[in-house]
Structure formats: C-alpha cells, structure tokens
C-alpha cells in the first residue's frame with residue numbers, strides 16, 4: 001500500500017499532473033485509505049514542495065504545478081467523501097482572507113466538512129473584508145471559517161473579526177481559523193472561537209462550535 005502512497009507523493013512533488021488521476025484511482029481500487037492518500041501522499045508532498053521553495057531549490061512555477069497536481073488528485077477523492085446525511089449539521093462560510101490565494105487547504109477542509117454533513121458556502125480566495133461582512137449579514141451562517149497561509153495575511157483575520165464586531169455581527173456566529181502559520185495562541189489573541197491544525201480537526205472543531213452555540 002505504501003507503494004501507492006509513495007508514487008502519489010512523488011507525482012505531486014514533481015508536478016506530474018497528467019499521471020495523478022491514474023495513480024489515485026489505482027490506490028483507491030486497491031482499497032487505500034482515503035485519509036492516508038490525502039495526508040501521507042499529497043499533503044506530505046506539499047510540505048516537501050514548501051521546504052524546497054524556502055531553500056530556493058524550486059520556484060513559483062514548480063510550486064504551482066504541484067498545487068495543480070494535488071487539486072486534480074483531490075477532485076477524484078471528493079465525491080467519495082460526500083456524506084449521505086439528509087439533515088444539515090449547520091451552515092459554514094469559508095474563504096481565504098484578503099491577499100491570500102492559497103486555497104488547497106481551504107478546499108480540503110470544505111471537502112471534509114461537507115462529508116461530515118455541513119452545508120458549506122465557499123467564498124473563494126482573497127476575500128475583501130467588507131464583502132465578507134455583507135455575506136455574513138445576508139447568509140447568517142453558524143460558523144465562519146477563515147484561512148491564511150502567509151504570515152503577511154494573518155493580520156487580516158483580526159481585521160475581519162474587528163469589522164464583524166463593529167457591524168454587530170460577531171456575536172451571532174462562531175469563528176474558526178486555520179492555515180499553516182496559525183496556532184491556538186494566535187486564534188485566542190485575535191478573538192476567534194477556535195483553531196484547527198488540519199481538515200480532520202476542523203470537522204471536530206466545527207461540531208464542538210455548533211454544540212456550544
């Protein structure tokens with residue numbers, strides 16, 4: 001089984017986007033665990049890609065091709081994660097904050113939340129704070145999920161929370177945050193209700209935030 005995972009990991013690292021579909025389908029046919037394909041195959045690959053980028057061993061075009069490859073792989077897994085529950089567990093708005101276009105992690109969190117029975121409204125990337133506040137007012141979700149992957153966009157999370165407070169919208173929703181440079185301490189400091197390290201934890205966090213409402 002680890003042979004499948006190694007091949008998937010290698011394909012994402014080297015951006016073999018034409019091959020990823022066959023590899024992921026092969027792993028699924030051989031009954032590989034979907035969570036393992038994602039975590040030990042694709043997410044582990046992106047970690048290596050990030051490290052190589054940080055050391056200037058690769059550059060943005062290569063990082064982008066790896067991202068495209070991972071997205072293609074996730075598209076195959078997505079339908080298999082869909083929950084068959086009829087009753088919604090709650091409504092969640094998700095987006096990346098202003099200035100941040102990293103959406104793989106957000107999309108993965110969305111897939112897992114949908115699989116767990118939540119209604120998720122994906123507002124995409126680089127979301128302006130004003131527009132986001134309007135959407136919160138209009139949709140009145142149970143939870144707002146904010147993602148930031150850059151240290152330079154982390155302060156936007158605070159901006160969003162402060163804007164929602166100013167508009168009197170903060171107390172009616174729960175706010176969860178995530179992204180590689182964030183942690184629990186940061187979430188507490190900016191006034192979010194919770195932080196999750198990965199998509200599986202995000203599902204548990206969303207459940208507990210709904211229970212606490």
Ligand code: B12
Nearest residue numbers: 050054101102103104105145147150151178179180198199
């Ligand atoms: C792929 C990638 C890109 C792609 C993004 C493509 C896309 N559509 O997403 C491209 C090439 C576009 C890109 C661009 C840039 N990138 Co980039 N990128 C990455 C890389 C390699 C992987 C990110 C990723 O997809 N990880 C895999 C996913 C699954 O993990 P994740 O995002 O962390 O998400 C998980 C958790 O964090 C959590 N989570 C995420 N969001 C949320 C939200 C909630 C609510 C919850 C509860 C949980 C949660 O759950 C997710 C699933 O388990 C990272 C390195 C890394 N390892 O993080 C660098 C990285 C983030 N990028 C970096 C940089 C510098 C940039 C650029 C500034 C480069 C440049 N000079 O232009 C630009 C900025 C673009 C912008 N304005 O946003 C740096 C950031 C450094 C820093 N200090 O901020 C990193 C860390 C690379 C590095 N080591 O230097 N990048």
